[in-house]
Amino acid sequence: MVESEEGDEGLDRPLHDLVSYRLARVQAKLNAQATRILKENGGLTLVQWRVLLMLRRLGESSVGELARETQFDKALISRTVQSLVARGLVAHRDNEHDQRQQLLSTTAEGTAIFETAAPHMEARQKALRGAMSEEERSLLFDALDRLEAAADSRDPG
Amino acid sequence: MVESEEGDEGLDRPLHDLVSYRLARVQAKLNAQATRILKENGGLTLVQWRVLLMLRRLGESSVGELARETQFDKALISRTVQSLVARGLVAHRDNEHDQRQQLLSTTAEGTAIFETAAPHMEARQKALRGAMSEEERSLLFDALDRLEAAADSRDPG
DNA sequence: AGGTACTTGTTGACCCATCATCCGAACCAT
DNA sequence: ATGGTTCGGATGATGGGTCAACAAGTACCT
Numbered sequence: 001m002v003e004s005e006e007g008d009e010g011l012d013r014p015l016h017d018l019v020s021y022r023l024a025r026v027q028a029k030l031n032a033q034a035t036r037i038l039k040e041n042g043g044l045t046l047v048q049w050r051v052l053l054m055l056r057r058l059g060e061s062s063v064g065e066l067a068r069e070t071q072f073d074k075a076l077i078s079r080t081v082q083s084l085v086a087r088g089l090v091a092h093r094d095n096e097h098d099q100r101q102q103l104l105s106t107t108a109e110g111t112a113i114f115e116t117a118a119p120h121m122e123a124r125q126k127a128l129r130g131a132m133s134e135e136e137r138s139l140l141f142d143a144l145d146r147l148e149a150a151a152d153s154r155d156p157g
Numbered sequence: 158m159v160e161s162e163e164g165d166e167g168l169d170r171p172l173h174d175l176v177s178y179r180l181a182r183v184q185a186k187l188n189a190q191a192t193r194i195l196k197e198n199g200g201l202t203l204v205q206w207r208v209l210l211m212l213r214r215l216g217e218s219s220v221g222e223l224a225r226e227t228q229f230d231k232a233l234i235s236r237t238v239q240s241l242v243a244r245g246l247v248a249h250r251d252n253e254h255d256q257r258q259q260l261l262s263t264t265a266e267g268t269a270i271f272e273t274a275a276p277h278m279e280a281r282q283k284a285l286r287g288a289m290s291e292e293e294r295s296l297l298f299d300a301l302d303r304l305e306a307a308a309d310s311r312d313p314g
Numbered sequence: 315a316g317g318t319a320c321t322t323g324t325t326g327a328c329c330c331a332t333c334a335t336c337c338g339a340a341c342c343a344t
Numbered sequence: 345a346t347g348g349t350t351c352g353g354a355t356g357a358t359g360g361g362t363c364a365a366c367a368a369g370t371a372c373c374t
Contacts, residue, residue, distance in 0.1 A: 012214070015228075019285045019294070020187045025228065026301045027184040028361085029308035030177045035329095035362095045329070057169070064352055071172075071182065073332055078354060100339050100352045128176045131303040137176070139293065140300045144183045146288040151186035185331085188360095192332095202359070221322060230362060235324060257322045257369045 019147065030128070037124060042116040047072065047080045049121070052089065052114045055106050062101040089113055176304065187285070194281060199273040204229065204237045206278070209246065209271045212263050219258040246270055 015021045031046065038044045044052070050070050055061060058069065063081055067074035081104060084090035089110030092102040106114065132140065172178045188203065195201045201209070207227050212218060215226065220238055224231035238261060241247035246267030249259040263271065289297065 015226075018282060019297075020184075020191065020282070022298060022301050023180065023184045023187060026305050026308065027177075027180045029305055030180060031330095032362085033308045034177065047330070062352075063354095067353095069172075072330095074353070075333080075355080076331060078352095082354090098340075098352085102353090125175060125177070127307050128304060131307045132300050136296065136300050139296055140176075141179060143289050143293055143297045144179050147285060148183045148186055150284050150288045151183065151190045189332085192359095204360070219322080220324095224323095229360095231323070232325080232363080233361060235322095239324095255322085255370075259323090 023147075034121070034124065037120045038117055041120050042113040044113060044117060045080075045083075047076060048084055048089075049114075049117060051077065051080050051084060052106055052110055055090070055104060056111075056114065060103045060105045062095070062103060064101065066104070084110065180304075191278070191281065194277045195274055198277050199270040201270060201274060202237075202240075204233060205241055205246075206271075206274060208234065208237050208241060209263055209267055212247070212261060213268075213271065217260045217262045219252070219260060221258065223261070241267065 034049075035046050038046060038049050050072070051066055054066050054069050058065065061069075063077050064074060066072075066081070067077040070077065081090060081092075085092060089107055090104055091107050092104050095101050095103050129137065191206075192203050195203060195206050207229070208223055211223050211226050215222065218226075220231060220234050223229075223238070224234040227234065238247060238249075242249060246264055247261055248264050249261050252258050252260050286294065
Protein backbone atom coordinates (compact mmCIF):
# COMPACT_ATOMS: atom_id res chain seq x y z
CA MET A 1 0.00 0.00 0.00
CA VAL A 2 2.77 2.38 0.92
CA GLU A 3 6.53 1.97 0.71
CA SER A 4 7.71 0.37 3.91
CA GLU A 5 9.56 3.31 5.46
CA GLU A 6 7.14 6.14 4.93
CA GLY A 7 3.76 5.80 6.46
CA ASP A 8 3.07 9.51 6.29
CA GLU A 9 4.45 10.10 2.87
CA GLY A 10 1.64 12.21 1.63
CA LEU A 11 -1.21 13.41 3.68
CA ASP A 12 0.15 13.99 7.14
CA ARG A 13 2.88 16.35 6.14
CA PRO A 14 2.49 19.93 7.20
CA LEU A 15 0.92 21.90 4.40
CA HIS A 16 3.97 23.99 3.75
CA ASP A 17 5.77 20.84 2.66
CA LEU A 18 3.27 20.04 -0.06
CA VAL A 19 4.40 21.13 -3.48
CA SER A 20 0.94 21.77 -4.83
CA TYR A 21 -0.04 23.73 -1.79
CA ARG A 22 3.00 25.97 -1.91
CA LEU A 23 2.58 26.69 -5.56
CA ALA A 24 -1.06 27.50 -5.07
CA ARG A 25 -0.24 29.94 -2.31
CA VAL A 26 2.46 31.77 -4.17
CA GLN A 27 0.47 31.91 -7.33
CA ALA A 28 -2.54 33.28 -5.49
CA LYS A 29 -0.43 36.03 -4.03
CA LEU A 30 1.17 36.92 -7.32
CA ASN A 31 -2.24 36.98 -8.85
CA ALA A 32 -3.61 39.23 -6.16
CA GLN A 33 -0.69 41.57 -6.54
CA ALA A 34 -1.12 41.87 -10.28
CA THR A 35 -4.84 42.32 -9.89
CA ARG A 36 -4.33 45.12 -7.42
CA ILE A 37 -1.77 46.91 -9.55
CA LEU A 38 -4.01 46.75 -12.59
CA LYS A 39 -7.03 47.91 -10.67
CA GLU A 40 -5.16 50.91 -9.36
CA ASN A 41 -3.60 51.81 -12.70
CA GLY A 42 -6.21 51.90 -15.37
CA GLY A 43 -8.80 49.60 -13.90
CA LEU A 44 -8.13 46.55 -16.03
CA THR A 45 -8.67 43.01 -14.90
CA LEU A 46 -5.86 40.53 -15.25
CA VAL A 47 -7.39 38.82 -18.25
CA GLN A 48 -8.14 42.12 -19.93
CA TRP A 49 -4.53 43.06 -19.42
CA ARG A 50 -3.30 39.86 -20.96
CA VAL A 51 -5.57 40.31 -23.94
CA LEU A 52 -4.37 43.84 -24.55
CA LEU A 53 -0.78 42.71 -24.12
CA MET A 54 -1.30 39.96 -26.63
CA LEU A 55 -3.06 42.21 -29.12
CA ARG A 56 -0.16 44.58 -28.87
CA ARG A 57 2.23 41.77 -29.70
CA LEU A 58 0.27 40.04 -32.40
CA GLY A 59 -1.52 42.96 -33.97
CA GLU A 60 -4.97 42.33 -35.32
CA SER A 61 -6.07 38.87 -34.26
CA SER A 62 -9.11 36.72 -33.66
CA VAL A 63 -10.55 35.40 -30.41
CA GLY A 64 -9.18 31.97 -31.15
CA GLU A 65 -5.69 33.26 -31.70
CA LEU A 66 -5.81 35.17 -28.45
CA ALA A 67 -7.04 32.11 -26.62
CA ARG A 68 -4.24 30.01 -28.06
CA GLU A 69 -1.52 32.51 -27.35
CA THR A 70 -2.60 33.45 -23.85
CA GLN A 71 -3.48 29.81 -23.04
CA PHE A 72 -6.74 30.99 -21.62
CA ASP A 73 -10.03 29.30 -22.31
CA LYS A 74 -11.70 30.63 -25.44
CA ALA A 75 -14.90 31.23 -23.49
CA LEU A 76 -12.99 33.44 -21.10
CA ILE A 77 -11.39 35.33 -23.96
CA SER A 78 -14.70 35.72 -25.71
CA ARG A 79 -16.28 37.34 -22.67
CA THR A 80 -13.24 39.43 -21.93
CA VAL A 81 -13.13 40.78 -25.46
CA GLN A 82 -16.78 41.72 -25.14
CA SER A 83 -16.03 43.70 -22.02
CA LEU A 84 -13.11 45.41 -23.72
CA VAL A 85 -15.20 46.33 -26.73
CA ALA A 86 -17.92 47.63 -24.43
CA ARG A 87 -15.34 49.85 -22.74
CA GLY A 88 -14.07 51.05 -26.09
CA LEU A 89 -10.59 49.64 -25.60
CA VAL A 90 -10.79 47.14 -28.42
CA ALA A 91 -12.27 47.45 -31.91
CA HIS A 92 -13.46 44.67 -34.16
CA ARG A 93 -13.97 44.43 -37.88
CA ASP A 94 -15.23 41.63 -40.08
CA ASN A 95 -12.81 39.27 -41.68
CA GLU A 96 -13.92 39.18 -45.29
CA HIS A 97 -12.26 35.82 -45.84
CA ASP A 98 -13.99 34.08 -42.96
CA GLN A 99 -17.34 35.29 -41.76
CA ARG A 100 -17.00 33.36 -38.54
CA GLN A 101 -14.32 35.49 -37.04
CA GLN A 102 -13.80 39.11 -36.30
CA LEU A 103 -10.43 40.73 -36.28
CA LEU A 104 -9.66 42.54 -33.07
CA SER A 105 -7.32 45.42 -32.43
CA THR A 106 -6.71 47.89 -29.62
CA THR A 107 -8.12 51.38 -29.92
CA ALA A 108 -6.21 54.51 -29.05
CA GLU A 109 -7.97 54.49 -25.70
CA GLY A 110 -7.01 50.88 -25.21
CA THR A 111 -3.41 51.73 -25.85
CA ALA A 112 -3.61 54.63 -23.44
CA ILE A 113 -4.98 52.45 -20.66
CA PHE A 114 -2.43 49.79 -21.42
CA GLU A 115 0.36 52.31 -21.14
CA THR A 116 -0.98 53.49 -17.83
CA ALA A 117 -0.56 50.04 -16.39
CA ALA A 118 2.52 48.93 -18.30
CA PRO A 119 5.30 50.59 -16.28
CA HIS A 120 3.90 49.18 -13.06
CA MET A 121 3.59 45.73 -14.50
CA GLU A 122 7.09 45.94 -15.89
CA ALA A 123 8.44 46.97 -12.54
CA ARG A 124 6.68 44.07 -10.95
CA GLN A 125 8.02 41.58 -13.42
CA LYS A 126 11.47 42.96 -12.91
CA ALA A 127 11.13 42.65 -9.17
CA LEU A 128 10.03 39.06 -9.49
CA ARG A 129 12.97 38.22 -11.69
CA GLY A 130 15.17 40.06 -9.26
CA ALA A 131 14.08 37.81 -6.45
CA MET A 132 16.22 35.07 -7.96
CA SER A 133 19.57 34.69 -9.61
CA GLU A 134 19.80 33.54 -13.19
CA GLU A 135 20.82 30.14 -11.99
CA GLU A 136 17.96 29.83 -9.60
CA ARG A 137 15.45 30.92 -12.15
CA SER A 138 16.67 28.38 -14.62
CA LEU A 139 16.45 25.74 -11.92
CA LEU A 140 13.00 26.88 -10.95
CA PHE A 141 11.79 26.76 -14.52
CA ASP A 142 13.27 23.33 -14.90
CA ALA A 143 11.46 22.10 -11.83
CA LEU A 144 8.25 23.67 -13.04
CA ASP A 145 8.62 21.87 -16.33
CA ARG A 146 8.85 18.57 -14.58
CA LEU A 147 5.94 19.34 -12.32
CA GLU A 148 3.93 20.27 -15.35
CA ALA A 149 4.82 16.96 -16.94
CA ALA A 150 3.85 15.13 -13.76
CA ALA A 151 0.55 16.98 -13.74
CA ASP A 152 -0.13 15.85 -17.26
CA SER A 153 0.24 12.17 -16.59
CA ARG A 154 -3.19 10.73 -16.18
CA ASP A 155 -2.57 8.46 -13.23
CA PRO A 156 0.18 9.86 -11.06
CA GLY A 157 0.48 6.65 -9.08
CA MET B 158 10.87 55.49 -19.76
CA VAL B 159 12.76 52.23 -19.47
CA GLU B 160 16.26 51.46 -18.21
CA SER B 161 18.75 52.18 -20.93
CA GLU B 162 19.98 48.68 -21.66
CA GLU B 163 16.82 46.68 -21.61
CA GLY B 164 14.03 47.93 -23.76
CA ASP B 165 12.20 44.63 -23.50
CA GLU B 166 12.84 43.91 -19.87
CA GLY B 167 9.32 43.01 -19.01
CA LEU B 168 6.51 42.96 -21.42
CA ASP B 169 7.97 41.82 -24.67
CA ARG B 170 9.46 38.63 -23.37
CA PRO B 171 7.89 35.44 -24.56
CA LEU B 172 5.30 34.33 -22.06
CA HIS B 173 7.16 31.23 -21.03
CA ASP B 174 9.87 33.47 -19.62
CA LEU B 175 7.53 35.27 -17.27
CA VAL B 176 7.66 33.91 -13.76
CA SER B 177 4.09 34.70 -12.91
CA TYR B 178 2.85 33.20 -16.10
CA ARG B 179 4.73 29.96 -15.64
CA LEU B 180 3.59 29.54 -12.11
CA ALA B 181 0.02 30.19 -13.11
CA ARG B 182 0.20 27.55 -15.79
CA VAL B 183 1.73 24.87 -13.64
CA GLN B 184 -0.58 25.59 -10.78
CA ALA B 185 -3.60 25.44 -13.05
CA LYS B 186 -2.52 22.04 -14.29
CA LEU B 187 -1.88 20.69 -10.83
CA ASN B 188 -5.22 21.98 -9.78
CA ALA B 189 -6.96 20.37 -12.71
CA GLN B 190 -5.24 17.10 -11.98
CA ALA B 191 -6.27 17.09 -8.35
CA THR B 192 -9.79 18.12 -9.25
CA ARG B 193 -10.07 15.26 -11.70
CA ILE B 194 -8.70 12.69 -9.28
CA LEU B 195 -11.10 13.78 -6.58
CA LYS B 196 -14.05 13.82 -8.91
CA GLU B 197 -13.33 10.28 -10.03
CA ASN B 198 -12.70 8.96 -6.54
CA GLY B 199 -15.46 9.97 -4.25
CA GLY B 200 -16.74 13.05 -5.99
CA LEU B 201 -15.23 15.67 -3.71
CA THR B 202 -14.19 19.11 -4.81
CA LEU B 203 -10.71 20.29 -3.99
CA VAL B 204 -11.86 22.56 -1.22
CA GLN B 205 -14.05 19.86 0.27
CA TRP B 206 -11.06 17.57 0.24
CA ARG B 207 -8.91 20.10 2.01
CA VAL B 208 -11.57 20.66 4.63
CA LEU B 209 -11.93 16.95 5.31
CA LEU B 210 -8.16 16.59 5.41
CA MET B 211 -7.91 19.38 7.91
CA LEU B 212 -10.72 18.08 10.07
CA ARG B 213 -8.96 14.74 10.16
CA ARG B 214 -5.81 16.44 11.36
CA LEU B 215 -7.29 18.88 13.79
CA GLY B 216 -10.26 16.94 15.03
CA GLU B 217 -13.35 18.91 15.93
CA SER B 218 -12.88 22.50 14.80
CA SER B 219 -14.72 25.65 13.85
CA VAL B 220 -15.07 27.34 10.48
CA GLY B 221 -12.58 29.97 11.51
CA GLU B 222 -9.98 27.43 12.49
CA LEU B 223 -10.39 25.63 9.19
CA ALA B 224 -10.06 28.88 7.30
CA ARG B 225 -6.91 29.77 9.17
CA GLU B 226 -5.29 26.37 8.75
CA THR B 227 -6.17 25.85 5.12
CA GLN B 228 -5.46 29.49 4.34
CA PHE B 229 -8.72 29.68 2.46
CA ASP B 230 -11.14 32.54 2.78
CA LYS B 231 -13.64 32.02 5.59
CA ALA B 232 -16.48 32.66 3.16
CA LEU B 233 -15.28 29.82 1.01
CA ILE B 234 -14.94 27.53 3.99
CA SER B 235 -18.35 28.49 5.25
CA ARG B 236 -20.01 27.54 1.99
CA THR B 237 -17.95 24.40 1.60
CA VAL B 238 -18.86 23.23 5.07
CA GLN B 239 -22.50 23.76 4.23
CA SER B 240 -22.15 21.54 1.19
CA LEU B 241 -20.39 18.88 3.22
CA VAL B 242 -23.07 18.95 5.90
CA ALA B 243 -25.74 18.74 3.19
CA ARG B 244 -24.01 15.65 1.83
CA GLY B 245 -23.79 14.16 5.29
CA LEU B 246 -20.00 14.06 5.34
CA VAL B 247 -19.59 16.53 8.16
CA ALA B 248 -21.53 16.94 11.40
CA HIS B 249 -21.85 20.02 13.56
CA ARG B 250 -22.71 20.55 17.19
CA ASP B 251 -23.04 23.69 19.27
CA ASN B 252 -20.11 24.95 21.21
CA GLU B 253 -21.51 25.63 24.64
CA HIS B 254 -18.73 28.07 25.46
CA ASP B 255 -19.23 30.23 22.41
CA GLN B 256 -22.64 30.44 20.82
CA ARG B 257 -21.22 31.94 17.66
CA GLN B 258 -19.43 28.89 16.47
CA GLN B 259 -20.30 25.33 15.76
CA LEU B 260 -17.85 22.53 16.17
CA LEU B 261 -17.41 20.47 13.05
CA SER B 262 -16.30 16.90 12.63
CA THR B 263 -16.35 14.29 9.90
CA THR B 264 -19.03 11.63 9.92
CA ALA B 265 -18.38 7.97 9.22
CA GLU B 266 -19.51 8.57 5.69
CA GLY B 267 -17.18 11.52 5.42
CA THR B 268 -14.30 9.36 6.53
CA ALA B 269 -15.26 6.69 4.02
CA ILE B 270 -15.29 9.14 1.15
CA PHE B 271 -12.04 10.62 2.32
CA GLU B 272 -10.44 7.21 2.35
CA THR B 273 -11.65 6.54 -1.14
CA ALA B 274 -9.74 9.52 -2.42
CA ALA B 275 -6.77 9.40 -0.08
CA PRO B 276 -4.60 6.75 -1.77
CA HIS B 277 -4.89 8.49 -5.10
CA MET B 278 -4.03 11.83 -3.60
CA GLU B 279 -1.10 10.32 -1.78
CA ALA B 280 0.18 8.76 -4.94
CA ARG B 281 -0.09 12.08 -6.68
CA GLN B 282 1.75 13.91 -3.98
CA LYS B 283 4.44 11.30 -4.07
CA ALA B 284 4.75 11.61 -7.82
CA LEU B 285 5.10 15.35 -7.53
CA ARG B 286 7.79 15.05 -4.93
CA GLY B 287 9.44 12.44 -7.08
CA ALA B 288 9.69 14.87 -9.96
CA MET B 289 12.49 16.61 -8.07
CA SER B 290 15.47 15.70 -5.99
CA GLU B 291 15.62 16.77 -2.36
CA GLU B 292 18.05 19.47 -3.34
CA GLU B 293 15.90 20.78 -6.08
CA ARG B 294 12.84 20.85 -3.92
CA SER B 295 14.59 22.78 -1.25
CA LEU B 296 15.78 25.22 -3.88
CA LEU B 297 12.33 25.47 -5.34
CA PHE B 298 10.81 26.16 -1.97
CA ASP B 299 13.41 28.76 -1.30
CA ALA B 300 12.67 30.50 -4.56
CA LEU B 301 8.96 30.33 -3.85
CA ASP B 302 9.55 31.94 -0.48
CA ARG B 303 11.26 34.85 -2.11
CA LEU B 304 8.62 35.20 -4.75
CA GLU B 305 6.02 35.20 -2.04
CA ALA B 306 7.87 37.95 -0.26
CA ALA B 307 8.12 39.92 -3.47
CA ALA B 308 4.41 39.48 -3.99
CA ASP B 309 3.75 40.90 -0.56
CA SER B 310 5.58 44.13 -1.08
CA ARG B 311 3.06 46.77 -1.91
CA ASP B 312 4.89 48.54 -4.68
CA PRO B 313 7.15 46.13 -6.48
CA GLY B 314 8.97 48.90 -8.30
C1' DA C 315 -25.62 47.69 33.89
C1' DG C 316 -24.43 49.92 29.71
C1' DG C 317 -21.50 51.03 26.01
C1' DT C 318 -18.02 49.94 22.88
C1' DA C 319 -15.07 47.21 20.29
C1' DC C 320 -13.76 42.91 18.51
C1' DT C 321 -14.80 38.15 16.73
C1' DT C 322 -17.37 34.54 14.19
C1' DG C 323 -19.81 33.23 10.65
C1' DT C 324 -23.19 34.07 6.78
C1' DT C 325 -24.54 36.29 2.74
C1' DG C 326 -24.39 38.90 -1.65
C1' DA C 327 -21.78 40.57 -5.31
C1' DC C 328 -18.27 40.06 -8.43
C1' DC C 329 -14.59 38.09 -11.28
C1' DC C 330 -11.80 34.04 -12.74
C1' DA C 331 -11.87 29.59 -14.90
C1' DT C 332 -13.54 25.44 -17.05
C1' DC C 333 -16.80 22.47 -19.29
C1' DA C 334 -20.60 21.34 -22.22
C1' DT C 335 -23.45 22.81 -25.65
C1' DC C 336 -25.08 25.15 -29.45
C1' DC C 337 -25.03 27.82 -33.81
C1' DG C 338 -23.47 29.44 -38.05
C1' DA C 339 -19.74 29.30 -41.30
C1' DA C 340 -16.45 26.75 -43.86
C1' DC C 341 -14.55 22.72 -45.78
C1' DC C 342 -14.76 18.45 -48.01
C1' DA C 343 -16.44 14.33 -49.60
C1' DT C 344 -19.20 11.93 -53.04
C1' DA D 345 -25.51 20.41 -54.42
C1' DT D 346 -26.01 18.03 -50.38
C1' DG D 347 -24.69 15.91 -46.43
C1' DG D 348 -21.16 15.33 -42.82
C1' DT D 349 -17.46 17.12 -40.33
C1' DT D 350 -14.74 20.56 -38.44
C1' DC D 351 -13.93 25.24 -36.89
C1' DG D 352 -14.87 29.82 -34.56
C1' DG D 353 -17.24 31.75 -31.27
C1' DA D 354 -21.07 32.64 -27.90
C1' DT D 355 -23.66 31.14 -24.02
C1' DG D 356 -25.23 28.77 -19.69
C1' DA D 357 -24.00 26.34 -15.73
C1' DT D 358 -21.04 25.41 -12.04
C1' DG D 359 -17.35 26.00 -8.82
C1' DG D 360 -13.19 28.62 -7.12
C1' DG D 361 -11.83 32.64 -4.80
C1' DT D 362 -12.07 37.43 -2.79
C1' DC D 363 -14.18 41.35 -0.72
C1' DA D 364 -17.55 44.03 1.76
C1' DA D 365 -21.45 44.28 4.63
C1' DC D 366 -23.88 42.48 8.21
C1' DA D 367 -25.95 40.03 12.47
C1' DA D 368 -25.20 37.99 16.48
C1' DG D 369 -22.18 36.82 20.19
C1' DT D 370 -18.44 37.87 23.27
C1' DA D 371 -15.21 40.65 25.91
C1' DC D 372 -13.74 44.56 28.03
C1' DC D 373 -14.12 48.76 30.41
C1' DT D 374 -16.00 52.06 33.44
